[in-house]
Amino acid sequence: MTLEVEVSKGDGPMYEITDIKIAASEMDQAIADPAKWTNAILNNIDVEKRTANFKHQALKNIGMMAMTMDFTIAPSIDLSTLTAGSEVQIIVEMPSEGVFEVTHIRPKPVE
Ligand SMILES: [Cu+2]
Numbered sequence: 001m002t003l004e005v006e007v008s009k010g011d012g013p014m015y016e017i018t019d020i021k022i023a024a025s026e027m028d029q030a031i032a033d034p035a036k037w038t039n040a041i042l043n044n045i046d047v048e049k050r051t052a053n054f055k056h057q058a059l060k061n062i063g064m065m066a067m068t069m070d071f072t073i074a075p076s077i078d079l080s081t082l083t084a085g086s087e088v089q090i091i092v093e094m095p096s097e098g099v100f101e102v103t104h105i106r107p108k109p110v111e
Pocket residue numbers: 056064065066067068069
C-alpha cells in the first residue's frame with residue numbers, strides 16, 4: 001500500500017502532517033469502473049459461514065445469468081456493515097472452479 005502524505009510548515013519549528021491518503025491502486029481504479037458492479041438484493045447473511053444469499057443480475061465477468069444464490073464473502077468485507085434486505089452492488093470473482101466470492105459490496109447508488 002502506498003500512502004500520500006501532505007506536510008505543511010507550522011508557525012513554530014514543527015512540521016505538521018495535514019493530510020494522509022491511500023494512493024490509488026490498480027484495484028481502486030478497477031472498482032471505479034461502473035461496469036465492474038452488478039446490482040443485487042442482499043437477502044440474508046450467515047455470519048458463521050461468511051456466506052450471503054443474493055438475488056443478482058447477470059454477472060458478465062464469470063458468465064452467470066441473473067439468479068438467486070449463496071456467495072462466500074471475501075475476508076476484507078466487514079459483515080457488520082451489511083444489512084439484509086438492502087439493495088446493493090457487488091463485484092464477484094471466481095477464485096477457483098465453482099467458488100463464487102463477493103470481493104466488493106456497496107450500497108446501490110441513488111440514480
Ligand atoms: Cu448466480
